[in-house]
Amino acid sequence: MEPRTEQASFAAGCFWGVAAYFKRVKGVVRATAGYCGGSTENPSYEQVCGGRTGHAESVLVEFDPAIVPYERLLYHFWKIHNPTQVNRQGNDIGSQYRSVIFTHSEGQREAAEGSKIELERSGHYRHSIATAIESATEFWPAEEYHQDYLAKNPAAYCHVDLSNVD
Numbered sequence: 001m002e003p004r005t006e007q008a009s010f011a012a013g014c015f016w017g018v019a020a021y022f023k024r025v026k027g028v029v030r031a032t033a034g035y036c037g038g039s040t041e042n043p044s045y046e047q048v049c050g051g052r053t054g055h056a057e058s059v060l061v062e063f064d065p066a067i068v069p070y071e072r073l074l075y076h077f078w079k080i081h082n083p084t085q086v087n088r089q090g091n092d093i094g095s096q097y098r099s100v101i102f103t104h105s106e107g108q109r110e111a112a113e114g115s116k117i118e119l120e121r122s123g124h125y126r127h128s129i130a131t132a133i134e135s136a137t138e139f140w141p142a143e144e145y146h147q148d149y150l151a152k153n154p155a156a157y158c159h160v161d162l163s164n165v166d
């Protein structure tokens with residue numbers, strides 16, 4: 001039987017590593033690389049890289065909440081990038097690399113806000129958290145060659161530590 005899945009969307013820098021990571025999390029059924037949070041319809045990778053469509057490189061995560069609760073996905077989101085960087089992640093610079101939690105429900109919004117406040121209060125980072133929490137807008141899947149990119153191109157750039165999926 002197909003599990004009853006829910007959706008979550010995250011932007012945490014270059015989507016290759018973010019998608020590859022979430023795909024490895026138990027309870028995640030699918031992780032699709034794409035574009036969210038912008039205005040252009042069905043944007044191309046080149047357009048998004050140009051930085052003028054408003055989109056962030058994002059990953060749409062479909063998950064079984066009976067196996068992995070949304071709060072646990074938030075834990076992974078914070079872990080796999082540096083949320084204090086503004087319009088940048090590691091070597092990648094531009095608003096398409098900004099940090100965003102795109103929420104799909106009021107419950108997700110509350111959980112996201114709560115986890116951001118908790119991280120701020122923990123003192124883990126010296127700088128403030130730049131992550132935006134926004135309602136999910138239309139998600140445009142990226143071109144097929146961007147799906148499973150790191151499996152197809154193991155030597156490609158990746159800012160996420162894929163060896164440590166807890």
Ligand code: MHO
Nearest residue numbers: 014015016057091092157
């Ligand atoms: N640093 C990588 C980013 C790719 S990512 C899908 C590159 O320049 O190709 O934005």
